[in-house]
Every structure is written in C-alpha cells, then in structure tokens.
Amino acid sequence: MRKGMLVIISGPSGSGKGTAVKKLTRNDFALSISMTTREPRPSEINGKDYFFVTKEQFLEARDSGKLLEHAEFVGNMYGTPKDYVEAQILSGRAVILEIDVEGALQIKEKVEESISIFLMPPSFEELAERLINRKTEDLDTIVRRIKRAKHEIEYINKYDYLVINEDIEKTVSQITSIIDSEYLKPHRNKDFFDHIKGENYDASTIILRTNDNT
Ligand code: 5GP
16 A cells, blocks of 8 residues: 655745645545644634643653654644654555644654645735734734744745645645645655566567457
8 A cells, every 4th residue: 555645734824724734635635633732713623623732731742752743833832743643644645734844844854755835825915914814813923923924934945845825726736736746756656666576577478468369
C-alpha cells in the first residue's frame, strides 16, 4: 500500500487557511487536530477544531513526548499530537497540518519527506479586513496577529509552495493538485519500482504470447 505523507499548511491568521483546510475532505486526506491552550471561539468544538487543554495538560503532553511539534503563538501554546499523524500516514493518507512557521520548521527538520505550503491573502489590507470582519478577536489581538503575519512572511522561501488565496475553490484545487503531483515523485513510488524490477518477463515471452493470441 502507498504510504501517506505529511502536508504542512501555514499562513497568517486571516489568510483563509482554516477555511481551505476544512474543504480538503477527500477520503485519502486526514486533518490533524491540534492541542491548544487558547480559549475556544464561540463556534469551535472541542475535539473537532482543537483539543482545548489547560497549560498543565499541554506541558504534560509535551514533556511525555506526545507532540510531534509545538509552538507558542501570540500568547498561547499549540501542538500536534503525534500518534494520530503517524497512524494516518501508515494507512496511506495525506495528513494535513495547519500549523505556524515555527512548528513547520520543526517538522521539516524531523520529517524529510513532508511537503509545505504557505498560504497568503492577496494583500495585508485584505488580511486585516478578514480579521476584523470575522469578529473573533479583540483589537489588541488583531494588531498582534497582523504583526506576527509580517514576521511569518519572512519564512516564505523556506516553504515548497506558495498559494495566494484569492478564491477559495481555486485555492483548494491548487492544494489538491500539489498533493497529487507529490505522489507522482519517483521516490514516493519505490514499491512500484521494486515490482517492475521483479517482473521476469522478457520481450520474447511477450512476442510469443501475442502470436498465440492472433
Ligand atoms: P488560531 O488561534 O488562529 O486557531 O491559530 C493560531 C496559529 O497557530 C495559526 O497560525 C495556526 O496555524 C497555528 N497552529 C494551530 N495548531 C498548531 C499546532 O499544532 N502547532 C503549531 N506550531 N501551530 C499551530
């Protein structure tokens, strides 16, 4: 069976990555659910959007090696539970991690075969508008998140792909194409190579068989 892969998606708050990721619903995709110490927003559900935990629970998970990566983002802690990701990759799925640049760099160091996509809104103006319009953060948090976004874009060149989110359907289709193309890379198809090399047909056998059928 084909092995799955890790797909990192980062981008500033307001880039639309949350919306894009929720639309990646193919059966061979799995969305990782992070752990966070942030307060849930009114629409968020524990165990679906995040595992909302206390600082103590987070530190316990981190210190007992249960997180694949972790980072602090604008005053809260976020981390990726390791077991789920590993199980999904083994079962052949592309596991999507929606994480910040700090976490992305940790994963890139640990998992050489991961792929990374940076999602940007078309402009900072649009980013600020999206943050203000979604009304989930107070003004101070919005300002901190925009500052953080300016810092994060310094890391774009460390990513494998840049997707500009002008239209959500186009963005989802671009991300899907990136993942599908990645599966076509020779090093991800080692089983196929081994199979082809192990086949002991030579041209004469095939010619004889063709002649028999005519
Ligand atoms: P938000 O509070 O808007 O849901 O997320 C804030 C930032 O934390 C976003 O950039 C999001 O991608 C990132 N984030 C969410 N989960 C994780 C995680 O498990 N690890 C890391 N490193 N960042 C995360």
